[in-house]
Amino acid sequence: MNLLPHWRSLRALAAVAQAGSSQRAAALLHVAQSSVTRAVQQLEEKLSSPLFERSGRGMQATERGRQLALRATRALQFLATADRHHPRSLTLAWHGSPLALGVTERHLQVLQALAESGSEGRAAGQLGVSQPAVHQSLQQLEHMAAASLFIRTRSGLRLDEAGEALLLACQLALAELRQASDEWPEPGAALQGQLVIGTLPFSTTMLLAPALELLLAQQPKLQVVVIDGTFDALVAQLRHAKLDCIVGALRSQPPSTELTQEVLFEDRLAVMARAGHPLATQPGLDWPALRSAQWVMPMPNTPAEL
Template identity: 45%
Template sequence: MKHAYPGIVPLHKLRAFEAVAQHGNVHRAAQVIHLSQPAVSRAVQQLEDTLGTALFERTTKGMTLTEAGELVWRRAQRALRELQLAESEIRSSADGSRGVVRSGRLGEVITERMLCALVAIARHGGESAAAAMVRVTQPALNRTLRQLEELAAVALFVRSGRGTRLTDAGETLLRHAKLALAEIRVAGEELASMRGRLNGQLVIGALPLSSGYLVPGAVDRTLRAHPDLSISIIDGTYATLSYGLRCAEVNVIVGALRADDQEPYARHEPLFTDSLNVVVRAHHPVLRRGTLTSLRELCDEPWVLPLAGTPSRGAFERAFRAEGVEPPQVAVQANSPSIVRALLLSSDRMALLSTRQVQQELQQGILRVVPVPVSVPHTQRRIGLAYLRDSEPSPAMTAFLVALRQTAAAA
């Protein structure tokens, strides 16, 4: 199968490699994973050929990992552990609905074909499009999905006239499958980095404040130093980006941080504390009033409010309530920086924003800050980055994090 992850190595080779790395010789490894010694030796040699580097130093006393081998072993352990965690979570939630999942079976037998078929069907929701994605016939894809479901011993898919969707168990397996595939991909990137070439892929989730200057500045620094990297920047609500983070579709989120106890799976690193100001278009009528004494004077003005549930919305509401008044009624809500700017520039609406979000517009004189006292303690937000707590950053992500910290420090 020519699958959607062309850089992935076969899982049976990774299992053979991991067993030899753990036990130090082919004989013991073959006993543990129930293969012949020639099969284990062949799998390890093929893996070395595929990766283009020696993973072991072979001596009469056994096999010792090389520097490259240590690197691959660490990523292989993490990838295989994700598959074991998937099985454990599925088994604990199956509640005996279709019998007991055979312990260790899923993690030990699942193949890269199955993982890629799972990712494809989840992405497209139809077997025809999924088969095209992984470059197999639809009957072949269907067989692979049924084999995967039999191996899991629980229902992973719900098929209907509208297509195929994943069950809760299927979603659990999908999340861990993506994490496992990401670990395998990063192993290749780390090997390339060892050879002096930093390449690879990085997906950055940019929240409203960071998309204006922080992320673009850090990306520019990163690519100047490492032009072979491929970086994608996506925006969206925190909930969307957070889901992507948990599935390894997003490597890091940059913007206003949420409370630590709301995200036990994420590690937070604050970069700075930001506060908000009232921003309007140049020549807005409110600017003719001169210096205002309180936000109370702006309660009846038309506003663009941040989306409910965001740190910006919380800061907006706290700022007005600190003045002893209720926040203005919701008329327009938006989180997209470009939409907020367009609404401000084309109307007499106002918004409570960080000046960092509209730095260029303020410098150009097309937006202005309204001279009104805003209770700074009530509008402060932690701006920083979030990434998976149990993850180990790739070389590409490490380079970006260095650039991001430098950009934040220079702001």
């Protein structure tokens, strides 16, 4: 289920879940109350499930409504972080962000197409719309973000700093919608969707493989993709929502304040030598003796090397 076409309805859902009524939600969104009511009803019809319990005191989200509203709120908050109307050091609630309030499905699609193609003409062909339509959407997006998003060169368009920040926010927001879609099955039903895991050397065979075998035995409808790579490359993919998690040796500090680390177990290093090595029978080894030996060392800047 693709939730992106229901972006406006998801925004209304998040507002009602926070405000507790369609009237107060309309004030948050700066739209008519009837617009909010209609958007929520359309989403409930699409999902074939009530998202709120209505009473004289307002609207209370159902369990599934709260779950979906949480994902929608997170997606909107990611977009608010890319809004340049306020200092970047200021934490802005999503309903106070012109970008989060105004962006549409088309704006998100245009941004991604332009970033991939580097040309308004190629982006228009990719989306099946006219070049003026792409240009207009870009102008609207830059106005809502209060910043230029691309550097114009003879060879085409290239994202500037604000554009990179907005693209990252867009990718994280879309990842929230994908997660929301995967979480939507009836309570008690098997998990569905795709889990993408990044792995570092030595973590796949002994640690990850048995865990995945157990997981897939319990959740056979789940699709798992395992991608190996260097730490820096995997972190970049994780920050852009192309991975769900990384399994491997931890660093002393998380590589970014946006990421968290969780210890699964403590491991110890050991020195290995061939049978009959001269140092194996030498008592009282000291550093000069060890320094003169030939070593096979871990890669630079890895936990084992440090």
